[in-house]
Amino acid sequence: MKSAVIVFPGSNCDRDMAMALAGALGHAPRMVWHKDVSLPDGLDLIAIPGGFSFGDYLRCGAIAGRSPIMRAVADFANRGGLVLGICNGFQVLCETGLLPGTLMRNSGLKFICKTVRLTVETADSPFTSAYDAGQPIDIPVAHHDGNYVASDALVQRLRDADRIAFSYQDNPNGSSGNIAGVLSQNRRVLGMMPHPERRADPDLGGTDGRALFQSLAKALISA
């Protein structure tokens, strides 16, 4: 059971992610620099953390999405590996095409930094199995470009395939279909704008995010 966190210039939630993973998995993840071209052997899970990789130049996640390591991450995902992208990590996964849709400037134009209430839309994924479907959870968001843009047809397809992992109860950023987190077709890749790693320790104000990491621990043990 091995995990890794990819670190880009401008990542700033990489150590929060490492702490949350270590807490749930019982071991520290490997930190992998974006210029590496290969991943450590035997990985089960890759996390792409939040932050402002490459200063959000061109588009959020665009440059990071073409970093040398991302080719290996895409191969890993295509082989069925687990990939979790939070915030900027979600933007990176959309930019690489591992998840559909894209993230644009918040509809209200302002940077939003607050705790929002989400609904867990599905418990049928390695990321959400420790939640109940329909469960409300409070998780912080901190983003300027968190407006998930998908066509009506795509939103419907995601809904029909039960690929919406989390939705906003009170949409803060204009996201299509109130989508806060989305799963890949094989349900092994999750991207989400809110930060569960910031709500995985009572000392940080809450533990509603912890079940996501516990879900992963469960998935990795049973794998």
Add this chain to the structure above:
Amino acid sequence: MKIRVFITLKAGVLDPQGKAVLQALSAMGFDQLRDVRQGKVIELDLDESDPEKAAAAAREMCERLLANTVIEDYTLDIQQ
């Protein structure tokens, strides 16, 4: 050879920044404005003298990095 790449949001994609610029211009008294859309211009300087080859390279750059074709269109202006 220089190529200017114009990247614009596809029709129908909401452009909150364009909307904010529209509101500001309207507040300044430019009341004939119907809409504002904001995009990007990227200037490429290529070591290539064949315009067709240069354009093909620029198009590949747009497809692979410069534009997000989910939401953006691009056009090229090839400058001799």
